[in-house]
Amino acid sequence: MSAITPQRLESLFRPRSVALVGAANKSLFSQLAYGNLVEFGFADRTWLVNRRGADTHGRSTVRSCAEIDEQVDVAFLMVPQAGMHDALADAAAAGILNAVVLSSGYGEAGEAGRRAEAELVAHADALGMVLLGPNHLGFANLTAGVPVTSIMGLPRAAGPVALLSQSGASSGAMVDFATTMGVGLSLMVTLGNEAMITAGHVLDFLVDDPDTRAVAIFMETVRDPAAFARAARRAGAAGKPVVVLKAGSSELAARTAAAHTGALVGDDRTIDAVFRDLGVIRVDSIEDMLITAGTAAHLGRLDRAGVGVVSISGGACDIVADRAADLGMPLPALAGTTCEALAGIMPDYGAVQNPLDVTGAAVIDPTLFTRAIQAVSEDPSIGVVAVVNSLPWQDDGQPYVVQPLVDAIGSGMGTAACPSVYVNQVLQPITARTRAVLDAGGVPYAIPGLRQAVVALRHVGWWSDATRPRATDGAGAAPISGPVSTPPAGERAGAWSETAARRMLAAAGIPVVPGRVVTSADEAARAAADLGCPVALKIVSPDILHKSDVGGVRLDVRGEEAVRAAYAQIVDAAGRVDGARIEGVLVSPMRTGGVELLVGVARDPQWGPILAVALGGILVEVLGDPALAPLPVTPDRARALLAELPGAAVLRGVRGATPADLEALAAVVARIGDLAAALGDDLESLEVNPLRVDGPTIEALDAVVTWRTA
Amino acid sequence: MSAITPQRLESLFRPRSVALVGAANKSLFSQLAYGNLVEFGFADRTWLVNRRGADTHGRSTVRSCAEIDEQVDVAFLMVPQAGMHDALADAAAAGILNAVVLSSGYGEAGEAGRRAEAELVAHADALGMVLLGPNHLGFANLTAGVPVTSIMGLPRAAGPVALLSQSGASSGAMVDFATTMGVGLSLMVTLGNEAMITAGHVLDFLVDDPDTRAVAIFMETVRDPAAFARAARRAGAAGKPVVVLKAGSSELAARTAAAHTGALVGDDRTIDAVFRDLGVIRVDSIEDMLITAGTAAHLGRLDRAGVGVVSISGGACDIVADRAADLGMPLPALAGTTCEALAGIMPDYGAVQNPLDVTGAAVIDPTLFTRAIQAVSEDPSIGVVAVVNSLPWQDDGQPYVVQPLVDAIGSGMGTAACPSVYVNQVLQPITARTRAVLDAGGVPYAIPGLRQAVVALRHVGWWSDATRPRATDGAGAAPISGPVSTPPAGERAGAWSETAARRMLAAAGIPVVPGRVVTSADEAARAAADLGCPVALKIVSPDILHKSDVGGVRLDVRGEEAVRAAYAQIVDAAGRVDGARIEGVLVSPMRTGGVELLVGVARDPQWGPILAVALGGILVEVLGDPALAPLPVTPDRARALLAELPGAAVLRGVRGATPADLEALAAVVARIGDLAAALGDDLESLEVNPLRVDGPTIEALDAVVTWRTA
Structure with a gap:
């Protein structure tokens, strides 16, 4: 075509x-x-x-x-x-x-x-x-x-x-x-x-x-x-x-x-x-x-997402504050200098804050509106001033009774230090009558309705940040350094055993729990002694993906005899799986405590590889949905994903637990994405589950890799 | 006054x-x-x-x-x-x-x-x-x-x-x-x-x-x-x-x-x-x-909260379905008889479902709308039919081009088996022009906007159920039977020791973990032997509310010697708390597994006693807010509170755990509310934390009671 x-x-x-x-x-x-x-x-x-x-x-x-x-x-x-x-x-x-x-x-x-x-x-x-x-x-x-x-x-x-x-x-x-x-x-x-x-x-x-x-x-x-x-x-x-x-x-x-x-x-x-x-x-x-x-379209890109609100109705201020909290519109606290400026403008009984209620005093002296808009627009954390007032829409042939308020607002907007927008208290038409009232006051645009204004301004602020051209000065969280090493193309097929997956992760610079593949009870006991008890033992076979289901996993094994017995039981159990090639048994130190995460990359039929992060263990069933992002995922983006997880509090350390090293964790999550990206179209899915985080320690405890070629 | x-x-x-x-x-x-x-x-x-x-x-x-x-x-x-x-x-x-x-x-x-x-x-x-x-x-x-x-x-x-x-x-x-x-x-x-x-x-x-x-x-x-x-x-x-x-x-x-x-x-x-x-x-x-x-005001109380949607726009159907899912508006699947009736009405390529898209075929034959409204209104799970179409608001002096559609909708509404309402696709004024178009079609009322309609109909359905007069036939989950026994008024003062709180709960029919208060290491060892190891030991003193903080708690104690040692350590630690009256040490069987809940009643300065239910343990910090209800709380209401808890999935049994007996749990939660209600204005707060649920077993493991009188 x-x-x-x-x-x-x-x-x-x-x-x-x-x-x-x-x-x-x-x-x-x-x-x-x-x-x-x-x-x-x-x-x-x-x-x-x-x-x-x-x-x-x-x-x-x-x-x-x-x-x-x-x-x-x-x-x-x-x-x-x-x-x-x-x-x-x-x-x-x-x-x-x-x-x-x-x-x-x-x-x-x-x-x-x-x-x-x-x-x-x-x-x-x-x-x-x-x-x-x-x-x-x-x-x-x-x-x-x-x-x-x-x-x-x-x-x-x-x-x-x-x-x-x-x-x-x-x-x-x-x-x-x-x-x-x-x-x-x-x-x-x-x-x-x-x-x-x-x-x-x-x-x-x-x-x-x-x-x-x-x-x-x-x-x-x-x-x-x-x-x-x-x-x-x-x-x-x-x-x-x-x-x-x-x-x-x-x-x-x-x-x-x-x-x-x-x-x-x-x-x-x-x-x-x-x-x-x-x-x-x-x-x-x-x-x-x-x-x-x-x-x-009216505002274009804002320099900052912070919204300053100036209103003649205290009730409207409350509604805006409530919806801003619900919908995530930033209403920054005003700077000291702004508060001082406003204190000189506002009547004694008016509270100086954002949202700002100029009070009924503005009906007597509309310049209160003008001056308040100017002061708020100069605040260093404000990117746009939203001025809340009413507007008429039906034409009664009379001059608008409170036109002086609109005029005063227009004056404030005309000399404001940042973009501004008029907000009507309710969602009503902008008719020729409305336009005439706005034009007379020099007001270019009005958003109809408080809730709509919060929705619109929150989105415009988000968009401004999300699409802002960034200086590529290398600032932000540090990634894991070095090139991502990937396995040769010839090996990328079918489903991999845990050891193959572990090798690939480790080669790509992703921390993996120590482990040794053993092929006898003696070697198992020696490995346990070297690694330090208790240990976990898991069957290694490219043909057994669900190791627990066939009795191929023993956890928290303590003492030499128990290790030997566990080895024998695992090999025995795996031997009963028809046609399974047994490469050995993986002995690893048993890890407990910390927080378990699931980090995976899967291919979406429309959008290609998507990285998913979720809290693991019982929390994944309680908390549900993972945070998702298309590749590539930078450490900064990974950190944002972690922050948005429901239950992210556990990463910050609850009940006296050591907080997770979020910088390091974000770097590992990003690196998993980088590995998947480097594998390109060959990869079907890559899932590290669990990725265990215990304060500064981050380790992949298990991983599953499947390839698009059978 | x-x-x-x-x-x-x-x-x-x-x-x-x-x-x-x-x-x-x-x-x-x-x-x-x-x-x-x-x-x-x-x-x-x-x-x-x-x-x-x-x-x-x-x-x-x-x-x-x-x-x-x-x-x-x-x-x-x-x-x-x-x-x-x-x-x-x-x-x-x-x-x-x-x-x-x-x-x-x-x-x-x-x-x-x-x-x-x-x-x-x-x-x-x-x-x-x-x-x-x-x-x-x-x-x-x-x-x-x-x-x-x-x-x-x-x-x-x-x-x-x-x-x-x-x-x-x-x-x-x-x-x-x-x-x-x-x-x-x-x-x-x-x-x-x-x-x-x-x-x-x-x-x-x-x-x-x-x-x-x-x-x-x-x-x-x-x-x-x-x-x-x-x-x-x-x-x-x-x-x-x-x-x-x-x-x-x-x-x-x-x-x-x-x-x-x-x-x-x-x-x-x-x-x-x-x-x-x-x-x-x-x-x-x-x-x-x-x-x-x-x-x-237009609809009044609905017999059922289920909404049937009939629309000429597939896009509008999608938006309604999406917002219904977000906002909790029930869109019941249509009954077999309804589907059969609609199959005889709809064009071949139209899907028979709720929301129902009558498709552009209705422009050619507007009676499609009439018949579809009638069929949907007869569905046993539908309480109100919402008919989505457009409406004009500005008067161009011409007849409305698609007035026949409005007329056909009005006909369907006039003979519908349940209440119905017209929904305009967007939030626009209902002007004299709009009213004339509706009146000509015999349509009494129109909701402006799809999202608004979902909000309004969801609320009207909820309200209809919430305020419906109920037959008091004793149906619903069974409460714990018997009168609520309460302590004499003279004892209701200050903060109570755990044993006093345990006694009050037990007397009110609330299951409490077994326990024995002992005053010597010998008695402690005997109690442990009788109750079965491992055990928990806790100091009993009305002056020590935060028992762990002073070394007054030992958990998972196994073996006679360990029990004796733990007794001595606890008494020793408590002895160092200035002026604390020591009533003894409580020995209870150690409980592990299951799900921990927090169930409390506290006094709100405006609204009086409010019952709170939350998941306990680490989940309370991850999942946050409790579910609240003013007293009295019936077992049915308690069950609804449990169902709305974030993380309620754990009660249904995750990872192979036995599901909690929700009926029994709801009865216990309700009974805690009944006890608080029976204590009336004397009570400051009552908190059972944790209330442990393990399949069919429900036990209060600890409780704190404080009274308004010092």
């Missing part, structure tokens, strides 16, 4: 003219699409193609694209599946390079549909066309004023947010909500089945689009993970936040989405980990998606 | 006439209050009182309430603090029984303010008046059309939701949001400092108010917990849901709210537990509060 580059998509998303193929009076889709083109003044660059050449939507039509005597960039096809190949060929013959295929019955419609879709793609590719859809509702370039869509209610004004949606049926509501809340759109694309052009391709195009400052995406599946990841990283580097509402976090929705998109939905916790790694903001409602994207 | 009964509040909240005391042209509060009264057509029942008798707001005034020649029910006072006592006396002399005090500088303004507030209350009480406020913005009876408030933008139409707010500054935004979202208000009350009339009193009034079907409350503190609890229970019994946005869940907000209300904010987890016990719905945003209250 020819490469779908941003350049290639130019003529699709910024067409000079459009052919509506399959235009028909009785089709609601055709009516709506043509109505949009007329509404946007694009009628004279629109051609209607009707197989019978019948007048449609009150104007004449052509039977074939070949009859159009100008260069057409996009064919918007709403023809039945049976006629689709001919329609595409007709368009291609007329030099049309781009197809927008509304028709359904393809990948979403079972096995036959998937076959039809593959044929459609092959056909388009052979014709040199790129294809948006099928099974969608088109797109609208609102900046250029070109609607190629059957969605109703498109806004006439454009803005900085691009909206992509895999759901056609919900995209109208999304556009409506964005418009209602004052979030202007640059481009709106319904993605449909993404047979050729996927979300990643459109995102890639938007990174270079000067009219787009943030991107909102509703998706049920990431159809081309590599393209999406590449584009997402480019967006982050370009300072364009990407906000995704990814459905399928529940098992029910994942199953449903898989059924009706015919695609992998992806393990939701892996998606979380990957999005975080990519700097993609994940939200959980349409409202959060669009308000966060609007806020992000 | 005279009782503030619902009857007493009748003349306050349904006044026949109002005196605006302190009316002044230059006061914005006076302007707004008078403007409201005029707007609502109440001008001819309004009297303006101005000290100088100056014409105000364009009409004549009186200097004293005594000059008014009709019965006035409410004096709305906006006079400076210095003149407040005279103004109240003047109003009382004129026979006005109710005061609404807007003025500030009272309880919210430090020590002097608190004194002034106490004097204000005493004065009003002496005059036989009841008083709303001070430091608030009044109230509005929207059903009766009487606004006694300086809040702007009151709606002219009334509805079934009463709104109470401790925040005056945010109440305008709340009223605005309710109106915007089609949530009609019956009564709006700003509570201010609640010097006399508290939220509980108003709630009690509303239980009897025929025009109110649900109550929304924003509060930072529950000022009269007993009154609030009583009214909340009455509301639940009357089928009126109470939805509370209680600020102060974060430490920061709790501190701030305490400072600016001058009242206890309450431990937030205790508030959670108490609200749950009272059947009070707790929400975390203004939007959730009002939309949930509106939904609850």
Whole structure:
């Protein structure tokens, strides 16, 4: 397939003219699409193609694209599946390079549909066309004023947010909500089945689009993970936040989405980990998606994530503080100098803190707002000032009674030392009336609703940090030094015995508990004496992965006689496993106490190798989910993973236990990831379980390695 | 103080006439209050009182309430603090029984303010008046059309939701949001400092108010917990849901709210537990509060909490399923009969499940919606059908293009076998245009937004179950039988030794590990022999609460000599504690394995005795917070508490451990609560720690009891 580059998509998303193929009076889709083109003044660059050449939507039509005597960039096809190949060929013959295929019955419609879709793609590719859809509702370039869509209610004004949606049926509501809340759109694309052009391709195009400052995406599946990841990283580097509402976090929705998109939905916790790694903001409602994207487009990258709040309502301050604590929005304590400045501004009975309640005194003297905003904006830990107040939305024809407050807020914002944003107390429309009140006060943007503001500002702050270009000065936690030694390619097959796995770990610089493979009771006793009792004895066999299940493990063995007896019992038990090659018995010092971790790398079918860290032993069953991250994982990232584990407190030492050396532990976790990365596509999975941590001591006690080649 | 009964509040909240005391042209509060009264057509029942008798707001005034020649029910006072006592006396002399005090500088303004507030209350009480406020913005009876408030933008139409707010500054935004979202208000009350009339009193009034079907409350503190609890229970019994946005869940907000209300904010987890016990719905945003209250008022009590979802958008289905999983809204699988019925209705490619996507086929045949709603409503596990679709809000003067869909939905709702509600895909206003579209389709109510709908329906379902009158047929888990024996009142003082605590627990029917108090090494050895080694030895002294800290505990002692030695060491160690009375040494069989719990009852300053259950040992430090409930706690409630513990999996048996007998454990936990309840106000705290559970065996291993009398 020819490469779908941003350049290639130019003529699709910024067409000079459009052919509506399959235009028909009785089709609601055709009516709506043509109505949009007329509404946007694009009628004279629109051609209607009707197989019978019948007048449609009150104007004449052509039977074939070949009859159009100008260069057409996009064919918007709403023809039945049976006629689709001919329609595409007709368009291609007329030099049309781009197809927008509304028709359904393809990948979403079972096995036959998937076959039809593959044929459609092959056909388009052979014709040199790129294809948006099928099974969608088109797109609208609102900046250029070109609607190629059957969605109703498109806004006439454009803005900085691009909206992509895999759901056609919900995209109208999304556009409506964005418009209602004052979030202007640059481009709106319904993605449909993404047979050729996927979300990643459109995102890639938007990174270079000067009219787009943030991107909102509703998706049920990431159809081309590599393209999406590449584009997402480019967006982050370009300072364009990407906000995704990814459905399928529940098992029910994942199953449903898989059924009706015919695609992998992806393990939701892996998606979380990957999005975080990519700097993609994940939200959980349409409202959060669009308000966060609007806020992000307005603010851009913040220098700091700390939010300073200035409000006229104490109740609003409390709600913001509560939600900030729930949702993780940083509300830094104000610096001494800021407090001093505010003490000179605030009335006696007002508390100087963040969030700051300027009190009803601001109604009498609105400059209180102005001065408070300025003072808070100068605080060294504040990256954005959120100013909470009310706004009107319905027009009563009267001047707004508390316009002086808005004016005073605008003045403060205009001279603030950091970015700022107005926050309405509740989630209400930003109408022309609202806009007029804001404009009069010189306020550029308002977030509707306290909870929404906390969600949006928390996300923008996180994104600012997550995608900030970093000086690569080698700062941060130290990794384990030296190159990662890996086994020769010829040995990478099947499942490995513990000793082979131990050797590989040790060679890669990962600390492993001492041990000796012995082949007689005498050697076992000698090893125990050398290593120091008590010891653990484990069978060594590439054919026995679950050693305990066959009686191949004896723990906490004390005394020479007991060691000899244990050796004999283990060999005897293993001997009864049909066809198992016995390499010997591993004798290791018995470890007790400390904390057991599980550190593994497994291959996700969409996203490749993912590192997992979890507390082990009984805690893994009590605490559940591991922390995940795609490779590579730096020691700093590993440390963050450890910190986010439920039950991380045990690593900090509870009940007088020695705290784990988190720096060293993070370095070992990162090194396990490095080893897996170095093994590349050969590796199926690598699991160190347990990795034991006892204060400064870190040791792999056991490991399982499986390879993709049998 | 005279009782503030619902009857007493009748003349306050349904006044026949109002005196605006302190009316002044230059006061914005006076302007707004008078403007409201005029707007609502109440001008001819309004009297303006101005000290100088100056014409105000364009009409004549009186200097004293005594000059008014009709019965006035409410004096709305906006006079400076210095003149407040005279103004109240003047109003009382004129026979006005109710005061609404807007003025500030009272309880919210430090020590002097608190004194002034106490004097204000005493004065009003002496005059036989009841008083709303001070430091608030009044109230509005929207059903009766009487606004006694300086809040702007009151709606002219009334509805079934009463709104109470401790925040005056945010109440305008709340009223605005309710109106915007089609949530009609019956009564709006700003509570201010609640010097006399508290939220509980108003709630009690509303239980009897025929025009109110649900109550929304924003509060930072529950000022009269007993009154609030009583009214909340009455509301639940009357089928009126109470939805509370209680600020102060974060430490920061709790501190701030305490400072600016001058009242206890309450431990937030205790508030959670108490609200749950009272059947009070707790929400975390203004939007959730009002939309949930509106939904609850529309639906009333559901027969079942299960929600059936019917939608035209697959994407919306996914979002609902995801949020339902997050937020705990039950989406039951459909019964076989329902699936069969739907299979006959749905197009071939549509999946029959809940949530149900009727697919774009419904655009062609809207009766698909009608029939699907009917089928789902007949499912035995569905208590309410939520129908997801879009709605317009701006009026373009054209008929709504997809009105047939709304009509078809209305038809389905009209003949549904259970309650139903329309859900708009996004949070948009319910305007006159929206209302017209809904009315034309016969749809009574719409929830704006998918996430909001999940929040609201989950809460309404929970509330329906939590407050449902129950047949008292003795079903449910069996309690420990027999009366709770308690120690004589004379002994209830100070802190008790472990043996005294053990005796009390055992006498109350709570299983306690065997043990014998010994006073010699010989007796200790004999006890160990009788009880079976290994044993634990612990010092018994009412003066030594932290026994381990002084060397007063020896665990896992094996063999006669070791027991004798341990006895001697413990007595020796305890002898070195100054003034400690030594009653002996407790010898008990050593217990290992199983799961340790902490079960305690402590007195909350606002809410009285609260039972706490947590996992003990190392897990308490890893897993954190206990589950809480106010007394009494039934075995069923105890079992629910155990189930909600983070880490509850260990009780179900992990790694091959025997599962705990949860029925028996719940009975013991409940019995500990019963004992604490029987001890009443004498008890300061009772803590069984650990309560050991090992399969069917449940034993208190240690306990601490402290009394309120020293």
